[in-house]
Amino acid sequence: MEFLLLFMVSNMEGYGEIINMLRFFVRIKNFGYVDRIGNALTPEPVEIALHEAMRAFRSIWEGAKTDEEGRRYIEKDGEKIYLPKIPSDTEIESFLNEVRRDIRIAKRVATLALAYPKERKERGE
Numbered sequence: 001m002e003f004l005l006l007f008m009v010s011n012m013e014g015y016g017e018i019i020n021m022l023r024f025f026v027r028i029k030n031f032g033y034v035d036r037i038g039n040a041l042t043p044e045p046v047e048i049a050l051h052e053a054m055r056a057f058r059s060i061w062e063g064a065k066t067d068e069e070g071r072r073y074i075e076k077d078g079e080k081i082y083l084p085k086i087p088s089d090t091e092i093e094s095f096l097n098e099v100r101r102d103i104r105i106a107k108r109v110a111t112l113a114l115a116y117p118k119e120r121k122e123r124g125e
Contacts, residue, residue, distance in 0.1 A: 015109055017091050018050075020084035021057050022113035027081055028074075030056075038110025043099045046106045050092065061086060 022034050033056075036049035064072040064083055072083040098105045 014091060015095050017085050017087035018095055019109055019112050021053065021087055022110065024057070024081070024084055025053065026113055028076055034110045034113050037106050038114075040103060040106050043096070043103060043106075046099050046103070047096060050096070054087070054092070057083075057086065 022037070025031070025033050033049050033053040037046050040046045040049070060074060061072060061083055064074050066072055067080075073080045074083070075081070095105070095109070
């Protein structure tokens with residue numbers, strides 16, 4: 001049995017790509033980045049956690065398989081987990097600037113990454 005899960009998030013103030021990347025880590029049960037971003041009291045831990053998440057995600061992206069439609073995925077426990085887009089430098093910079101102004105933005109983004117997606121497409125069997 002094969003499930004194809006693709007998560008989409010509407011842009012929360014333009015941070016949808018970051019939310020989707022963090023949601024991917026939640027999906028593979030790697031909560032560390034999301035927890036560190038959500039629990040940060042100052043902008044610096046957010047920047048460090050996001051930097052580390054981006055490095056890890058790029059490594060996963062480069063090693064991912066590609067389906068017949070050109071979408072990248074990894075397999076975990078017999079399930080295909082599709083990778084979202086790599087967040088753009090513009091979105092990253094905008095997010096970090098906003099976090100420097102209001103650290104609560106980081107908690108909102110982390111909370112949305114942990115929430116169930118608004119839209120979910122499943123195809124199976």
